[in-house]
Every structure is written in structure tokens, then in C-alpha cells.
Amino acid sequence: MSDDEVPPAARARVAAAVRTSLAKHGYARLTTAKVAAESDLSEAGLYYHYDTKDEMIAAFLTEARGSLDAELDALAEADPEARLRAVCNHLLVDPDETERSGVYVAVMELLAHAPHNETLHEHLAAMERHVLDVVAGVVADGVEQGVFREVDPEGTAALLVAATDGATGIDLALGLEVHDELRASLQDYVDSLLAD
């Protein structure tokens, strides 16, 4: 069944189960039995809507994109400087947020499989492209309003997204305890974007 034809409530249930089980087990050790164990669906129930484990993961990635939009929409800050600071703070996951850390580490693992896996590649690319566009939009607003210098919105977004993605390895997966320093440096970077 194509994901578009799956009833939204069913997709959300599968995505939530995939999210929890990915956070706990990672991608390589994920089985549909483990996904089922994290939900009120049986394995047969999972396969009723999706033909493969990767399609279930794709459903999770599609839902994750929607959740991120909702989270970013919920950020109250309207002016571009405060909004960019809030977006950076949101994208940089705190190691103490156990489930969210697990999800970010699992997404990093999925990214490593993307070159060999078309389904994952397509859905991860859509998700990361979306994050880049959202951040670039905030930067572009700031440049237009004269809050930021004439920086390149796409390049600035690429650096910020790369930095928050890359924190997953050194901070979340390895626990090198660079979190506070990283958070402060991101804010210092936003300072450096401000127009004189």
C-alpha cells in the first residue's frame, strides 16, 4: 500500500512505534517484532499497512517532518534573531532527553544507510531539505529586515543544521560532554550574524 493510502491514524500509530523502538534499538537491530512490541499493533497489523520495515521507517520520517513543523510553529518568538536562537536551541538535542537522543542517533544511522537505500534516501533527503529551508527562511527574514548582516541564508542554514546534526555523534552517541559549550557557541555564532 502506498503511504498516501494509509489512514492517518494508522500511520501515526506505526510511526510512534517505530520512533520508540528505533530510539531503543537503533536501525541495524530493529525488527518488526520489536516495533510491534512498542505498539498496540501486531506484526500482522504492521504488515497490513506497510510491505517492508523500511516503509514503516519512511512513515516515521514523514511523521517526524510534520512534528518538527509543529514544534517550530510552536516557538513563540516572532522576530528573526530570537527565532533563530530558539530554532538552534531546539535542534540541538540535550543528552538528558533520552528518547529524543536515541531518535537522533538512530536517524544518524539511517543517514549512513541512505547511499545504499533508496527509500531511506528519499525520505531523509525530504526531511533534511525541509529543515534547511526552514532555517534558511528565518535567516532570510532577518537579512531582509536588516537584523542580520548580508549573509547567505542557505549557507548559514547549512552550517547550523550540520552543527546540530553533527552534535549527535560527539555529544549524544559518544557523550564527550561538549553540550553546554556547543550551545553557547551556537548563540555566539548567531551574535556574529547580527548587523552592526
Add this chain to the structure above:
Amino acid sequence: MSDDEVPPAARARVAAAVRTSLAKHGYARLTTAKVAAESDLSEAGLYYHYDTKDEMIAAFLTEARGSLDAELDALAEADPEARLRAVCNHLLVDPDETERSGVYVAVMELLAHAPHNETLHEHLAAMERHVLDVVAGVVADGVEQGVFREVDPEGTAALLVAATDGATGIDLALGLEVHDELRASLQDYVDSLLAD
């Protein structure tokens, strides 16, 4: 056999074979048969020195740390600003460098396994900690010489290493074509560190 007892030439041969096969196949699909196929060693020869596949990968990570030192030592630039720019340019892998891109994507996959794998965790943490220290050292030199503002060397290094690590996902694994923008933004970030 502990890695310290493996003759350096044998370790280098195993590490080179692991590097090439990891770049080609990634971690999940790596077998010692594939590692042997990339070297003049048989599988029996690999197991003569190392008990497990992960120990062979650990040998590769130890060698990689040494290679990075040699590469960074080879950067001719002595003054901190030029040196930091050169280090950033070196750490940011060009998607056209096929083997090096493959290695970075495989290391990203290894990072995702680190929370569940003590051997990988230990060797990856040593490697990433070393990169952080090298970059922080260059920043600290620049601050001391008055070339850079009074920025926090550790935080600045964390941001730069996170950004170049995170480029692996969006730029190398997904091919979102943010490479030139990212390279320019890193240089713009170094600009922002300069003392007035």
C-alpha cells in the same frame, strides 16, 4: 592479541583493508571476507592478529587518528588564522573524494553503534576527542596571540567539529549539494572569530 602487540606493519595492512572495505560497504554489511578481499591477507590472516571484526575496525580507527595527525601536521600554515581555515577545509570532505566520503559515512554509522558497542565507543571517543583538542589548540593559540577574540576554544572547536561531522549526513550521504555554501560559511565563521 591486544592491539599493542600487533606488529605495526600488520596493523597498518589490516587498517588499510578495513578502510577501503568500510568505505565501499559500510559497517552493517561488512564481513571479514570483504575485508580480506580488499587486502593481501586471508581471513585466517586477519584473525591471526585480531579476534573480532570490531577489533579490526578499532585498529583502523587508531590508524585513522595517526593519519589525521600527519595530515594536519602537513598543513603548512603556521599562523592561527590561516591554520584554522586550513583545518576546517581539511575536515570538510568534498563529495567528489569518493573513498574519503565513504569513510566519513561509515564512521558516522560507527558513531551510531557506539552507545551499544564498547570497543567502538572507546576508539571513536579517542579519535573525536583528539580532533576536538587539535582544533581547540589552534583556536587557543589564536586567542593567546590576539588574532582571535576571547572566544572559548573548546566551544569553538565543538562547533567546528560538529559542523564538519554533520556535513557527512546532509552533504555526503544525501547529496543535498550544500558543500560550497558550507565551506563559505565556515570561512565566514572564522572571520567572525577575528579580533577587531
